[in-house]
Amino acid sequence: VSSRFQRLELDATNPPAPKAAAASAAPAAAMETHDAAHWMRVAGQYRRQGLFEAALRHYSRAVEMDRALVPGWVGQVRMLVALEEFPEAELWARKALELFRGQADLTAGRAQALCRAGDIKQAQGICDAAIQQPGQSPYPWLVRGDLMLALADSVEEHCFDKAVQLSGDWLTLIEIAEIYLYYHRPAKAQTRCQQALAKASDQPYCWYLQGMSQSASGFHDAARLSFKHCLDLDPQHAGARAAMESGGGWLRRLLGR
């Protein structure tokens, strides 16, 4: 029974910063006054911390407030992909595309879900359609790079560079690193993490991902240092804490894993 209550969004009105989570005594009336933009902002903050589950809940809340909010739908699809729920992400993207026909990011989200689910041939066609849509979003290029990686094609860097050109946000670099880590390319992920850290060295998620890529590359001391920086910035970061506790075994180091 307790697991059902764990999913209640009692602290949803607060920004996702861990320190602020303690002060979540906002009155219920205030919850009603928040608009979709607020929930989008909160979801974005969660996403920048790598808390995809919480981000998905807040994207859903934003869409609930404004059903025509395309970034909310896109955020839902992307969070489902990040949570590795690919068939669900594909289904949701398809549903959203019924409302927003030909929307580039939603089309790209569907292509990414299909690609991760293994249907690369269909994903390629859909991704091409997403890139041909008007707009300056980096997400279709990220998905194109994802597809290239799935096909073991070396031109994925060009796609990712194009995405970085379209968006100067550090989150784009981190998303590229996530894609590299998904395909077990820690060295390339590390490079993108370093670029992201050059832009936002105060972001714990950047340090965390750098630690993950360093750990996957076998640089365990460097990884511990990165996790330590992450914990300095966010002492409650569960991922970094778990990595610090489990990553120090001598056998693990000896085996290079």
Place this chain on the structure above:
Amino acid sequence: MPGTDGCVRCGSSLHAATLVMDVRPPRAGKLAKRWRRAMPNLTRTQTHVGRLIRFGADCLSPARSRLVITQWPLVWRSVLPGWAHWHAGRRDRGRWFITAFCTLGAFGVLFYGRTLGSIFSGLAIAVHVSAIFDLINQYEPPRINVFGIAFDCPAWLVSLAVMMAVLLVLYAPIAGAIMQVAAPVEVTQSFEALQAGQVVLVNQRLGPGDQLQDGQLVLFNSSTYRVLNPFLHETVVNSNQSIGRILAGGGDMLTCVGGRVYVNGRQCLWQPSQPISLPSAEPVSEGMFVLLWNGTDERGTAVGATIAPELLRIPRDQIDGRIYWRYQPIWKFGSIR
């Protein structure tokens, strides 16, 4: 625009804000997530092993899966090599396949019961399978959807599945039926008019209703021997088959007068090569048969009881089938009495 709820410019629905719909996305259950995590490499990479496993999972869960084949008219016409090609407009190929199949099949029938006949029959089946492979390679592979994961079934896997289907669904039942009513058996020991090396056809369908009559030629287990099976247990095998002729069945009375055999007081048409003698009248109990055979099988323990030289009493379940046709050599092709 009147009559449509979409934006003229981008096609997006203008009713999105007022629609009553669920905005919470579907979520994967715990079991589904565990399943996907258990085989992450297979879902990430397009390996043949992954496809094979997915294909197996697809077959095991028909309720959650879907196999899309758009060429059903060609699929069912594949029972005859070349027919589907003909239907698809590839008449030249169809003609070649049917000609090759019929030629090899005819040789297979001609040499039925011999090694050469088996080779020709195998080649005819190979032509059939090749025709199906050729047909498959001309069309896009079917799409398979397993647990929401869609992928193109590779041509080699489709070919393998079709080959197995053709062999198991088409040829195995045909071969089984032929073996029941016309099993070829090579005669190893000459008996009456049958010479060693000839091939005869045996009807093995001896159900409870099938009557074995006096004077019929039968194939029976003349002796048994012991072998070590793979589990190192001794097993009795009934495999020394001989040819015999039924002289008397259950309820008949067998007597011997002047070295000649009489059944129910009537002299038999078929007699042993040497005059025999019986100490007394020999009644044949129900379910037993008295056979006339050459009596030279000494390869194992005799199954039945020898009444006299060349006369054997055996139970009905030791009779494998009725010999009714001589097949080889082909110039002696004909029925046997």
